[in-house]
Amino acid sequence: MSQKQLHVAAAVIRDKSGHILIAQRPKDKSHAGLWEFPGGKLETGETAQQALIRELREELGIETQTSQPLIQIRHNDPNAAILLDVFEVSAFSGTPRGMEGQALAWIKPAQLVNYPMPAANAPAVRAARLPRQYLITPQRLEPEALLCGIKQALAADCRLLQLRAPNLFSADYRDLAVDVLGLCAGKAQLMLKGPLEWLGDFPAAGWHLSAEQLRKYAACGRPFPESRWLAASCHNAEELKLAAQIGADFVTLSPIAPTQTHPEAAPLGLEAARDLIAGFNQPVFIQGGVTPDDGEQAAAIGAQGVAGIRAFWPSGG
Numbered sequence: 001m002s003q004k005q006l007h008v009a010a011a012v013i014r015d016k017s018g019h020i021l022i023a024q025r026p027k028d029k030s031h032a033g034l035w036e037f038p039g040g041k042l043e044t045g046e047t048a049q050q051a052l053i054r055e056l057r058e059e060l061g062i063e064t065q066t067s068q069p070l071i072q073i074r075h076n077d078p079n080a081a082i083l084l085d086v087f088e089v090s091a092f093s094g095t096p097r098g099m100e101g102q103a104l105a106w107i108k109p110a111q112l113v114n115y116p117m118p119a120a121n122a123p124a125v126r127a128a129r130l131p132r133q134y135l136i137t138p139q140r141l142e143p144e145a146l147l148c149g150i151k152q153a154l155a156a157d158c159r160l161l162q163l164r165a166p167n168l169f170s171a172d173y174r175d176l177a178v179d180v181l182g183l184c185a186g187k188a189q190l191m192l193k194g195p196l197e198w199l200g201d202f203p204a205a206g207w208h209l210s211a212e213q214l215r216k217y218a219a220c221g222r223p224f225p226e227s228r229w230l231a232a233s234c235h236n237a238e239e240l241k242l243a244a245q246i247g248a249d250f251v252t253l254s255p256i257a258p259t260q261t262h263p264e265a266a267p268l269g270l271e272a273a274r275d276l277i278a279g280f281n282q283p284v285f286i287q288g289g290v291t292p293d294d295g296e297q298a299a300a301i302g303a304q305g306v307a308g309i310r311a312f313w314p315s316g317g
């Protein structure tokens with residue numbers, strides 16, 4: 001017997017203060033009592049976006065004004081193979097109400113982990129907690145210049161930052177990381193990059209693995225609990241597979257287009273990137289030859305957003 005295929009559209013609805021709307025599944029439905037992103041199954045002939053608009057009207061009594069793809073998740077449940085097509089809804093009219101008697105809650109993104117959801121939702125929760133841009137610090141800057149640029153980036157609403165400074169000696173990097181953690185507190189999520197031996201020194205920050213580290217450690221599994229972000233730099237299907245194996249929460253995929261800094265690396269192009277992203281279940285930031293203006297294009301190929309160094313670094317820094 002072939003497994004049932006379910007295509008479901010669901011919404012991460014944000015209000016003006018950045019809270020997210022979740023709903024509790026009613027008693028008479030599957031996964032009763034678990035929380036979910038409002039939405040439902042596509043009807044025959046509908047696109048995912050059309051289904052989303054209809055479901056939000058039926059379940060919440062709102063009219064969707066702006067929606068953008070966030071993440072597509074493929075999940076095999078004992079009863080069905082689910083394709084969960086998650087959109088971000090940032091503008092709507094009307095006040096959401098539980099039209100089917102379901103409980104609703106507006107919560108901060110960081111609180112999502114406290115509401116039990118179906119297993120398929122884990123990557124969507126990660127995607128909802130991450131911004132659309134990932135700033136990586138440029139090489140060969142002295143600590144003062146780095147701190148100055150980071151302050152400017154934070155003032156310009158940078159919310160995910162990777163402190164990459166391969167030019168610094170380890171002691172200097174570690175001192176700098178302490179300062180940057182302080183600057184980021186309450187503003188941005190900080191990812192550090194360096195030897196895994198340093199992990200214990202920085203319990204507050206996430207960790208970004210190089211492709212080389214990924215190869216070395218993937219077989220050992222996740223190096224720390226899920227309360228911190230684990231990310232990895234990937235360039236092909238094999239590295240994405242290792243990222244899934246180690247339990248990475250999100251990845252960068254590069255290079256998408258030719259870049260000045262890596263002219264020798266063959267760019268993937270958007271089509272190949274789209275296929276790789278479709279085969280990977282966690283948020284992907286595309287990097288290399290993309291700029292902050294490419295966010296919409298990134299979302300259109302299934303990516304979380306764009307990552308980068310020079311094109312993302314504050315110009316005065």
Ligand SMILES: Nc1nc2c([nH]c(=O)n2[C@@H]2O[C@H](COP(=O)(O)OP(=O)(O)OP(=O)(O)O)[C@@H](O)[C@H]2O)c(=O)[nH]1
Binds near residue numbers: 009029041120
């Ligand atoms: N809406 C929604 N469904 C989800 C999520 N996560 C998840 O695994 N699902 C699954 O996707 C399917 C969607 O079902 P649904 O019950 O919302 O479908 P529906 O609104 O069309 O309801 P109906 O079939 O009772 O008319 C269910 O199997 C549900 O468990 C989620 O975050 N939101």
Ligand SMILES: [Mg+2]
Binds near residue numbers: 038039041
């Ligand atoms: Mg539903």
